[in-house]
Amino acid sequence: MKKKLVVIACLGLIASLSACGNGGVGSETPAVDARIVYAIPSDPGNLDPQLTSVDLNREVGRLAYDSLVYRDGKGNPVSGLASSWHVGENESTFEITPGVTCSDGSAFTADVAAQNLRFMIDPHNGSPYASSFPAGTTVSASASTVTIKTPTAPAFLLVNLADIPMVCAAGLQNRGRLASATDGTGPYVLSDFKTGSSYSFTRRDDYKWGPNGATTAEKGQPKTVELRIVANETTSANLLVAADVNIAVMSGSDGDRLLRMPNLFHKNQQVLRGLIAYNEANGRVTQDEKVREALSRAVDFDAAMKIITGGRGEVPTSLLAVTPKVCPENTVSGNLAARDVNLAKSLLDNTGWVAAGDGKRAKNGKQLSIDILTPSYAGKAYTDGAEYIASQWRDLGIDVAVSAVPSAQLNDRLFKTADFDVSLVGTGERTPNQNSQYFFGKTPPNGTNFASFSNPTYDQTVQGKPQVDTAAECARWNTAEIALFKEYSLIPFANVDVPVFGNKVTFDIVGNYLVPTSLRAVS
Incomplete structure (x- = not known):
């Protein structure tokens, strides 16, 4: 679930510091001694590539x-x-x-x-x-x-x-x-790390079996990639402008000013940035479908989209955002609840969560409280979006806390303890059945159905017979997605093209992942 990886770099730290001056994309330099410092917004924690659902960790793993x-x-x-x-x-x-x-x-x-x-x-x-x-x-x-x-x-x-x-x-x-x-066949191998600070990867010079036969022998392929933890996106943007950073993923408004700088290289990632998921586990207030509907109807999601995407977003068409989409159909349009604050209040009243004289809602002496879980590493705009949604629910008389946490803690709270009421975490899967890991099956800590979803239509699709024909298979999953929306389990509200900037480096992005063999140091 979704991510964003920030990359920062200073070239030539092994051979020469002259590459760290100002400037943008230029001519290629030899790969032999080039060094890239590749900043990530939080420590990935466990590096096992086959046991993580966090996109940050997955992108780190593609190096090795x-x-x-x-x-x-x-x-x-x-x-x-x-x-x-x-x-x-x-x-x-x-x-x-x-x-x-x-x-x-x-x-x-x-x-x-x-x-x-x-x-x-x-x-x-x-x-x-x-x-x-x-x-x-x-x-x-x-x-x-x-x-x-x-x-x-x-x-x-x-x-x-x-x-x-x-x-x-x-x-x-x-x-x-x-x-x-790391123990892989990839173009780089982990050579050193300092927990909470940096992870250094060294190029394998014998590598020649990458995508479509890509090798590490190409001119400009950096010898060392150091992943350095830089938590603040604005700091990364400033470092990029100063040419102390080579690559930075700009999820928020800092990207706007960087887009106006012609010396910077950039490519885009299409990301499902805004996705509300309600925890339906026993004992959670959001187990009640009427409560989920009330919360969904209370929010101006268009305004939330503008905040969380820095004004660059658009309404999603499905739970898939990565292009090219294997299932291009629109499952969102007409299947989400329209905003109606008065109906939201009535729904809460009817479920017994009644507002007292101070406006606070309670049932049987217990105040209605909700915790929103969101990633801190996704940038200030993301946290601001969570706070905006929280403010709309507070207006209903609900006590709302926003928990913005780093990658490792997010992974634990989603997939080990399921300790949240509402999550605001984007997804980056490429196919509908990849998404099913989150919405079907065993719940944490024994599975990754993080919000204890149990939807008969969706469950039947997961357990049903897959189709060979892509269109037929997409049709099955489209029906399943819509069923989740209709029960107010998920609210997808914001897609955005996230720019990935480069200074003194170029690269390709495929399927929203930076391709390690495409890294080229330039001057």
Whole structure:
């Protein structure tokens, strides 16, 4: 669930500090000694790439881990750890690229790939990637071929596999070490870290099996990428302007001034920035559908969208924002509650949450209180948006607290303790069945159904037979999404193009992730 990664850099710290002067995009410089300091807004905590649902952690992991396949900018599958593949109705095969090695020098084989997939498919392991495969999926390996057998070929199989990181044998055998070390086939390997401060990754010079055969031998490929924790987005923007920062993701209003600077390189990420989720667990006030409807009808979500996106947002068309969308249909229009404050008050009255003389609502002597959980690392605009929503609920007589927390704490409160009433956390999944990890199945700490959703229509879709045809599969999931909206479980209200700026560096973004092999130091 959703993220944003801020990247800052100062080039040439190994060889020469002259690269840290002012200026924007220029000519390429040799890769040999280039260094990029890549700032993230909070400490990712546990680095295990197969046990996280936080997009910040996932993007960090892409430096060190590869997928079987990747997608290009148009959404087409291209080679990765697999050089070729065949997707059938019940059986799909993947041929492992010859010569792939892990950062420890061991070979990455079809058997290791199969072990990865079996780990993630097994629901007992708690991997969020389990939702990428239908029930009954099996995986086997023979020589250099991985075989995935499914009840029917999911229409989104290749898209899902493009997001799934593969761990090497040593990491699979000693999973605990992955919390603070990397063991992958990716273009970089973690070489040093200081908790709460920085994580340094060093380039693998033998790497040649990236997306569509990308290597690290290209001119301008930085040797070192240091992830440095910079919590304040305005600070990152100022560092970027001063050329002490090479890349910065601007989620809030700071992006507006940077867009006016012609010397800066930038690309956009399409993000579902505003998504309200109500916790429906037993004992939560938001378990009551009428309370959820009241809260939904009380908010001016258009105004909230403008705040949270710095005025650059638009109304979402579905729970998918990453382009190109595998399901382009609009499931939002006409399926969300219209604002009606008077009806919101009446709904609360009818559920027994009655306003007293001081305007505060209570039932059986207990005050109506709600906690909004939101990421602190997403920037001031995000927190301001949460505070605006809180103010609209306070006007109803509700006691509302906003908890803006860093990445590791957000992950714990969503997926370990489920300690919140309302979450304001965007999602960044690419397919509807990837999203199902959050809205179906076991609840924390045994699963990732973080808000204890239990919607018959949605549940039937998850458990139903996947379709081979993409349009038919999208139709199934579109109906399921609408069912969640109709029961006021989810309120998607803000999409935005988030600019990712570069100074003295260029890069590509595919599927909302920065492509590590595309990093180019320039002067």
